[in-house]
Amino acid sequence: MNITADSTGGMAANCRILLVDDSVEAAFAMSMLLEALGHEVRTEHDGPRALASINEFKPDVVVLDIGLPGMDGFEVAREMRKRPVMQHALLLAMTGYGSDADRQDAMNAGFDHHFTKPVSIVDLEALLTK
DSSP: OOOOOOOSSSSSOOOEEEEESSSSHHHHHHHHHHHHHTTTTEESSSSSHHHHHHHHHSSSSSESSSSOOSSHHHHHHHHHHHHHSSOOOEEEEEEEEEEEHHHHHHHHHHHSSEEEEEEOHHHHHHHOOO
């Protein structure tokens, strides 16, 4: 089911979510929570693999860690926004970097929202179902 952003910038339930985090344990825990809420989740652990998977998976939402090794989340976000499949996807930064400058850098890179770790599943789900 392909769902696009509504007029308020939120998403309907049962989203296809691409979760990108280099911490295998953190990604596993978050994916389990999101799947329990009814979402279809694919997990990747680095930028190049995330970029390689978007054309086939066609995510409605990408939850993307900024502090990835090699190609950081800012670079990945900028590249994702160039892809037609990502024109209407919701792009969420999930990071330990929480300063005002970090938030602005995330918006400049093409993110729609910025979450500082640890991410509240309640806050995340509220955005996804808004």
